[in-house]
Amino acid sequence: MEKPANDSLPCIAGIGLRAPHYCEVLEKLPKLGWVEVHNENFFGGGASLRTLLKVREHYPVSLHGVGMGLASTAPLDQAHLSALCRLCDAVQPAAVSEHLCWNSVPDMTINGPMVINDLVINDLLPFPYTQEALSHVARRVDQVQEKIGRRLLVENLSSYLSFTSSEMSEGEFLSELSRHTGCAILFDVNNLYVNARNLGVDAKAFIKALPAEAVAEYHLAGHSIRDGCLVDTHSTQVCAEVWELYEFALQHIGPRPTLIEWDSDIPVLAVLTGEAEKAQQRLEEYHACFK
Amino acid sequence: MNNRQILSAAIGSLLALGLVSNASAAGKKMDMEQCYGVAKTGHNDCSSNKSAHSCAGQATKDRDAEDFVAVPKGTCAKIAGGTLKSA
Amino acid sequence: MLVLNDDLSDFARAIVRGEEPSSRVVTSYQNYSVAIAIEVYRNNYRGNLHDTLAGAYPVIEQLVGKDFFRLLTRQFIGQYFSRSGNLHHYGAEMAGFIAAFEPAQGLVYLPDVAALEWACHCAYFAEDAATLDIGKLAQVPPEQYPDLILHIHPACHLVRSRYPITAIWHAHQPGASGDFHIDLDSGASNALISRKNDVVVVSALTEGDAAWLQGIQAGTSLGEATATTLEHYPDFNLQTALLKLVAQNVLANFNLGAAP
Numbered sequence: 001m002e003k004p005a006n007d008s009l010p011c012i013a014g015i016g017l018r019a020p021h022y023c024e025v026l027e028k029l030p031k032l033g034w035v036e037v038h039n040e041n042f043f044g045g046g047a048s049l050r051t052l053l054k055v056r057e058h059y060p061v062s063l064h065g066v067g068m069g070l071a072s073t074a075p076l077d078q079a080h081l082s083a084l085c086r087l088c089d090a091v092q093p094a095a096v097s098e099h100l101c102w103n104s105v106p107d108m109t110i111n112g113p114m115v116i117n118d119l120v121i122n123d124l125l126p127f128p129y130t131q132e133a134l135s136h137v138a139r140r141v142d143q144v145q146e147k148i149g150r151r152l153l154v155e156n157l158s159s160y161l162s163f164t165s166s167e168m169s170e171g172e173f174l175s176e177l178s179r180h181t182g183c184a185i186l187f188d189v190n191n192l193y194v195n196a197r198n199l200g201v202d203a204k205a206f207i208k209a210l211p212a213e214a215v216a217e218y219h220l221a222g223h224s225i226r227d228g229c230l231v232d233t234h235s236t237q238v239c240a241e242v243w244e245l246y247e248f249a250l251q252h253i254g255p256r257p258t259l260i261e262w263d264s265d266i267p268v269l270a271v272l273t274g275e276a277e278k279a280q281q282r283l284e285e286y287h288a289c290f291k
Numbered sequence: 292m293n294n295r296q297i298l299s300a301a302i303g304s305l306l307a308l309g310l311v312s313n314a315s316a317a318g319k320k321m322d323m324e325q326c327y328g329v330a331k332t333g334h335n336d337c338s339s340n341k342s343a344h345s346c347a348g349q350a351t352k353d354r355d356a357e358d359f360v361a362v363p364k365g366t367c368a369k370i371a372g373g374t375l376k377s378a
Numbered sequence: 379m380l381v382l383n384d385d386l387s388d389f390a391r392a393i394v395r396g397e398e399p400s401s402r403v404v405t406s407y408q409n410y411s412v413a414i415a416i417e418v419y420r421n422n423y424r425g426n427l428h429d430t431l432a433g434a435y436p437v438i439e440q441l442v443g444k445d446f447f448r449l450l451t452r453q454f455i456g457q458y459f460s461r462s463g464n465l466h467h468y469g470a471e472m473a474g475f476i477a478a479f480e481p482a483q484g485l486v487y488l489p490d491v492a493a494l495e496w497a498c499h500c501a502y503f504a505e506d507a508a509t510l511d512i513g514k515l516a517q518v519p520p521e522q523y524p525d526l527i528l529h530i531h532p533a534c535h536l537v538r539s540r541y542p543i544t545a546i547w548h549a550h551q552p553g554a555s556g557d558f559h560i561d562l563d564s565g566a567s568n569a570l571i572s573r574k575n576d577v578v579v580v581s582a583l584t585e586g587d588a589a590w591l592q593g594i595q596a597g598t599s600l601g602e603a604t605a606t607t608l609e610h611y612p613d614f615n616l617q618t619a620l621l622k623l624v625a626q627n628v629l630a631n632f633n634l635g636a637a638p
Contacts, residue, residue: 040463040464040465043464043503044502044503044505045505045506045533046506046576066463067463067464067465071382072386073380073382073383073386077462077463080462080464103463105386105387106383108387108390110391110395119394120460121423122460123423123426125419127385127389128402130382132380132381133380133382160414160415161403161412161416162403163385163402163404164403164404165385197408197409198408199407200407227410227414228408228409228414229407229410
């Protein structure tokens with residue numbers, strides 16, 4: 001399946017743009033490579049959308065979804081997909097991405113006869129990596145790409161549990177998904193690190209096995225630890241081990257547009273741009289984009 | 292005035308003012324201020340900030356709701372007649 | 379049906395119902411057990427929905443205090459499931475829930491304040507729409523004015539209450555002094571919620587204006603809505619009402635209904 005290669009994120013560092021920084025960014029127009037926002041916060045009209053369109057006048061924008069549920073067994077939410085299409089039309093984003101996860105099941109039975117229809121759990125949930133799941137997710141990625149008329153970037157997940165029924169690793173699943181659908185891979189280095197520490201995933205083997213040509217973006221973020229479990233809170237600076245894995249990825253995959261994500265306990269803008277600067281330095285060490 | 296006259300007078304005043312087109316022109320000029328309004332003022336802040344979609348996990352542990360005494364302890368005390376009835 | 383669905387359903391029940399996860403979930407991890415993992419997901423689930431409700435209902439949270447609000451949301455979340463990947467759709471049933479929530483029975487005005495806040499929440503996220511086209515209106519011959527069907531902007535809502543909810547709402551906005559005393563007996567209020575230059579605005583309407591707007595919202599023609607309103611509220615002034623509502627960006631478009 002041919003997808004127009006209209007991904008145009010510059011191969012430099014960007015930041016996740018959240019509400020506390022809208023004003024400062026629009027007032028000072030700081031030097032930022034690009035920004036990424038969460039799609040669902042801009043569904044509908046009004047102030048949110050207007051602000052994003054203002055931002056778009058000054059920076060490339062990447063649209064990052066958290067609610068599509070690519071692996072859900074409930075049908076794809078067509079209203080959600082249409083809202084994404086309208087947002088894409090308005091913003092003309094440089095990239096559109098989603099997570100390799102599920103959030104909804106149809107007809108869930110509880111207490112015997114009781115049924116909950118189309119329950120949505122508003123989180124990013126892992127699933128068993130099976131052949132069956134691969135064809136299921138691939139079909140849905142095809143539908144999304146068809147509808148938005150462009151290549152989708154799909155992000156690896158941070159997980160707190162895994163399934164004995166998995167037939168392949170998450171990395172293999174993503175590679176196969178990309179091969180089947182032409183989707184790109186958004187490689188979140190912190191998510192991989194979280195999985196390495198939580199689930200015992202071999203991080204370097206994961207990186208070496210990813211199809212480099214399919215990787216279109218990196219994510220970097222901080223995490224927290226709760227009861228021995230690394231939780232992907234996006235609430236701190238990128239840790240030393242993740243920077244090390246990022247450098248390893250730059251060597252094996254190559255430089256790609258790189259995002260600093262921060263979602264809770266959001267610091268002053270300078271801290272974010274400082275983190276982006278650290279990514280930028282590493283990117284420059286590995287020279288220009290391959291493109 | 293009969294109903295018809297009332298309608299004509301009322302719509303006539305709208306036409307005379309032509310205020311909608313003026314208002315929307317002014318709206319364009321105010322764009323910059325308004326987008327600051329997103330993060331700065333009232334309800335808008337809450338909607339776009341506190342209940343924002345995020346791809347992060349929750350850091351703080353949810354406390355057990357059973358610990359809480361089921362008595363409102365907020366500004367409702369300042370609303371006369373609005374406090375709990377004595378049971 | 380997919381085998382995948384069994385695994386996801388078991389996982390979902392573990393998160394929302396506290397049931398044991400399926401035997402196909404790995405039981406022990408590097409530094410914790412599966413029980414901890416499920417607890418992290420349950421915490422995310424409840425936390426995300428709580429934060430969403432706190433974002434939609436900031437005035438309710440101030441009125442009852444943080445601890446009571448958490449109790450309220452905990453019970454709401456147990457009763458109402460999310461049905462959309464867009465969290466901003468979650469929480470619509472709060473007014474009705476509060477009305478039946480035993481510990482809040484003394485706060486008689488609370489359900490109406492919740493209805494007002496939900497209207498504000500919806501107004502904030504509503505789609506954009508063109509404002510009333512005066513040029514187009516000027517082309518309508520006056521004899522057809524009674525047949526005009528006025529369309530309401532998608533961000534516009536009306537919440538009518540026996541209690542002074544507009545004053546209560548304004549007293550809890552950022553920048554308000556916090557020093558207020560509101561007498562519930564000060565009477566009914568008709569809260570008009572609209573979006574002006576992208577900012578959600580709450581203002582009070584008179585009984586007559588509110589009755590008229592309700593008629594228009596129901597799709598009644600201009601002539602009929604005005605006549606009905608005048609029957610009940612002889613003081614109703616259409617000219618004042620129209621100017622006010624147009625200034626508040628309440629009217630979006632119009633069409634001509636069939637002549638009676």
